Amino acid sequence: MSETTFNPAVIEMRGASIGAMRDASLVVVEDVHWTVQPGEFWVVAGQQYSGKTDLLMHAAGLMTPGCGTCRVFGCESGALGEAQLADRLRVGFVFAGGKLFTRLTLAENVALPLRYQKDLTPEEAGRAVEVLLELLEITSFANFLPANVAANWRQRAALARALVLRPELLLLDNPLGGLGVRHRHWLMQFLEQLAAGHDFFSGRPMTIAVTTDDLRAWENPRRRFAVLEDRAFSVLGSWNDVKASGGRVVKELLAEPAG
Amino acid sequence: MRGNLAKTLELANTEVFRRAAASKSYTDLVGQKLFRALLTMQGLGAFALITLGVILNKMGVAANVIHPRIRQEISRAGVAMLPMFLFVALALGFLVVGQTVSVLAKVGATDYLGTTMVVVIVRELGPLLTAMLVLARVGTAHVIELGTARALGEVEALEALGIDPVHYLIVPRVIGMSLGIFSLTIYLILGALGSGYIFAFLQDVPLTPGDYLKQIAGSLTWLDFALLALKTVMFGFFIAIVTCYHGLAQPLRLEDVSRVAVRAVTQGIIVCVLVDAVFIVLYLLT
Numbered sequence: 001m002s003e004t005t006f007n008p009a010v011i012e013m014r015g016a017s018i019g020a021m022r023d024a025s026l027v028v029v030e031d032v033h034w035t036v037q038p039g040e041f042w043v044v045a046g047q048q049y050s051g052k053t054d055l056l057m058h059a060a061g062l063m064t065p066g067c068g069t070c071r072v073f074g075c076e077s078g079a080l081g082e083a084q085l086a087d088r089l090r091v092g093f094v095f096a097g098g099k100l101f102t103r104l105t106l107a108e109n110v111a112l113p114l115r116y117q118k119d120l121t122p123e124e125a126g127r128a129v130e131v132l133l134e135l136l137e138i139t140s141f142a143n144f145l146p147a148n149v150a151a152n153w154r155q156r157a158a159l160a161r162a163l164v165l166r167p168e169l170l171l172l173d174n175p176l177g178g179l180g181v182r183h184r185h186w187l188m189q190f191l192e193q194l195a196a197g198h199d200f201f202s203g204r205p206m207t208i209a210v211t212t213d214d215l216r217a218w219e220n221p222r223r224r225f226a227v228l229e230d231r232a233f234s235v236l237g238s239w240n241d242v243k244a245s246g247g248r249v250v251k252e253l254l255a256e257p258a259g
Numbered sequence: 260m261r262g263n264l265a266k267t268l269e270l271a272n273t274e275v276f277r278r279a280a281a282s283k284s285y286t287d288l289v290g291q292k293l294f295r296a297l298l299t300m301q302g303l304g305a306f307a308l309i310t311l312g313v314i315l316n317k318m319g320v321a322a323n324v325i326h327p328r329i330r331q332e333i334s335r336a337g338v339a340m341l342p343m344f345l346f347v348a349l350a351l352g353f354l355v356v357g358q359t360v361s362v363l364a365k366v367g368a369t370d371y372l373g374t375t376m377v378v379v380i381v382r383e384l385g386p387l388l389t390a391m392l393v394l395a396r397v398g399t400a401h402v403i404e405l406g407t408a409r410a411l412g413e414v415e416a417l418e419a420l421g422i423d424p425v426h427y428l429i430v431p432r433v434i435g436m437s438l439g440i441f442s443l444t445i446y447l448i449l450g451a452l453g454s455g456y457i458f459a460f461l462q463d464v465p466l467t468p469g470d471y472l473k474q475i476a477g478s479l480t481w482l483d484f485a486l487l488a489l490k491t492v493m494f495g496f497f498i499a500i501v502t503c504y505h506g507l508a509q510p511l512r513l514e515d516v517s518r519v520a521v522r523a524v525t526q527g528i529i530v531c532v533l534v535d536a537v538f539i540v541l542y543l544l545t
Contacts, residue, residue, distance in 0.1 A: 021415070022510055062418055085421055093419040099412040103404075113420040116321045116427070124323075161420070 010169050010207045011036040011059050015068030018054050027066060028054050032233040034226065038168075041195045042209040043218040045253050046228030052211035053096065055228065056171050059209060060093045072169075089117065092167030096174040098158030100146040106157040107133065107142040114164045132160045135200055136190075152183040159187075166201060170194065172210040176217055184217065192220075215242060215253040227253075299526070306504045307497075310433055313425045325431060332435020336397045336495070337442045344443050347392065348450025355379060356455020357462070360471075364464040372466070373474030376452060381483060382542060385448040386440075387535055390494035393440050394527045398502040401432055402523045405506025406516035414507065429503045437495030444491045482545055490538050494531055501527045 011034065018029035028051030036042055036059075046052045057063045058070050061077040070077040075087045100109045110132060111125045118125075133139045136156045141149050146157070155175065162170060172191075176184050191210075197203040212218060215225070225236040229249040236242050242250060317325075356376065363369050405428060408414060417424045456471050505523035 057415075060419060062415065088421050091419075095412060095416060095419070099416040101413055101416070102408075102411065112324070113422065116324045116420070116422050119321050119323050121323050165420075 008038060009035045009071070010038055010040075010073060011209070012071040012074075013058070013065070013068065014070075016058065016065035016070045017067050018051055018058055019063065019066050020051070021054055021057060021063065024063065024066070028231065029228060029233050030231050031068070032065075034059075034233060034235065036169075036207060036209060038207050039195075039205040040207055041191075041220075041223045042226065043215070043223050044209065044211045044226045044228065044233075045213065045215045045218075045250070046211065047213060047249060047252070050228040050249075051231070052213075052228060053173050055233070056093070056173050056209070056211055060091050060171050061088060062093070085117075089165050090168045092162035092165070092170045094155075094158050094162045094170070094172040094175060096177055097151070098146070098154040100154055100157055100161070102146055105143050105145055106138060106149065106153070106160075109146070109157055110160045110164055113161060117165060128164065131200070132164055136160045137186075151178045152180055155179060155183070155187075159190075163200075167206075168204075169207045169209070172208070174211050174213065176212065176214065188217070195222075213253060215250065302508065303500060303504055303526075306508055307500045310425060310429050310500060310503075313423065314430055314433070317423070317426050317430070320426065325426065328427075328431035329434050332431045333438050334435075335400075336393055336436045336439030340393065340396065340439070340443060341446065343392070343396075344389075344447050345450060347388065348447050349454045351380070351384065351388070351447070351451040352454025352456075353458050355384065356451055357458025360455060360459035360464050360466065361462050364459075364466065369466060369470075370474075372471070373476075373478035376455075376475050377478040377483060380451055380455075381448055381479065381487060382538075383535070385451065386444045386487065386491050386494060387531065389440055389444040389447050389491070390498060390531045391528065393436065393443065393495070394498045394502075394524060394531070397436065397439070398498050398527055399520050399524055401499065401502040402506040402520040403516055405503055406511050406519055407513065409507055409509075410511045410513045410516065424507065428507060429499075432503055433496055433499040436499040437492045440495035440498070441488060441491040444487070486538060486541060490534070493534050497530045497534060498527050501530055 013032045013034040016032040016034075017027045018032060020026040020028050032055070044052060044055060054063070058065055058077060059072065061070075061072045061075070064070070064077055073087050073090055075084055100106070101112065104112065107129055108122075111122065111129045114120060114125045114128060115122070130139070133142050136159060138153055138156050138160065141153050141157075146154050149157075155178075159172075159175075175187060175191075179187065191208060194201070194206045195208050197205040210218070218225075219239055221239050223239065225239065225242045227234050227236055227245075227247065227250055229247060234247075236245055236250070242254070245251075359375055359379070360369075360372060363372055363375065408428070414424045414428075417427060452475065456466075456468065459466065459471075502523045505519045505526070509519075511519060
């Protein structure tokens, strides 16, 4: 059962071992100690297959650590069942590539969580969805199936789907992967607005955690950084600490691409 | 929610289901196959119970989302297959009913016509043929759709949105297929009996429509109606469970989907035959 505490941390991992999504018995990151406070913007960097997605899935309460604890809004992640649905819905999750439902249009994808959780008809959910589609500038693609739009717009639709229930914590798995330069710039600005408090969310600052395999794009003195290296999770601190770090993986993730 | 699928996954994700080392002997191979079959049965049973639990517990949850999906599935496993079933009913009437009526008339055994029709068409061929056709056409689509959704990570996306994958993906398919097979069986039986008489009439068999209907009605009991309804609903339930289980309950890669579809259809046929065998015993006992 859930153990709700008065700890203000949004995510709190203590000695957590992170299992792989395909095979939970396979530990990809060990002994994670990570605390995310409300309003913080975290960037977790790591190379491919370093366990970034799995870490984020644990942070969202979608997986339970093999050992140690992982609390999301003070609730044990393993206990986020039916009874703790309200807590789960405080977390928005954007998968790498979007993972939109292929048989639904972009608008239907965005509307689905709202319709399901609040038992609304398409017409009743329509206005809220329209506003969000306008905000993410994808209104013109609203009636397209995901297969018929470019990855840039699919990623925005996935973001809209994660935001439609107005979460307090937003987790994004490699959100810049496969995006064009213009869309990367737009997304960075939009995330910055969310972190500062967007009007759409009544000016409430949103807690954000992203994973990336390219640290350079996330340079910002207000953000907090961590790195996954050799099955270990290390908190680096601010951007200055990242630059001062002598770690092999950090250097690689800061390096300019060849050519 | 997530637990529903996880429980089934735990059963499916055992060593036996992973690629096992090559067998050393024939007995090893047989043992492995047998053990695998038992685990599949265990997984299917658990999945069926979980689905039943979700159907009962979440009857009114998100009705504005789930009910249209149920209607869509009824349309797919029922209404959309009506033209095909009209053709099958005509063929069945010609192949079975028409010839049976003709042969019985030749040997002067038309008194047994009603009983023969009820046993062959109403109790056996109608429901089983309907189940096989729906399994082939809709069941395979279930495995491919769900397998692809699973491989593309849509199930994880549902869980992240707080949507129970069993409620959203499985329940509409189970209800739709159960009601679809029930309805199509009725159409098939009526169509086959009707077209059968027409073929018999064309062969100048001395049997009036009144006598034909009277004989069939006389051979039917209330138990036939009850067991027919129960049998067709069970066919639909189990076909949906087998196909959805193979599509959803195991982590799949895209290249696994076609192989799993073949396995699901084979197991679907076996389950239908087993259910049919149970009903034959029931008929014999009553």
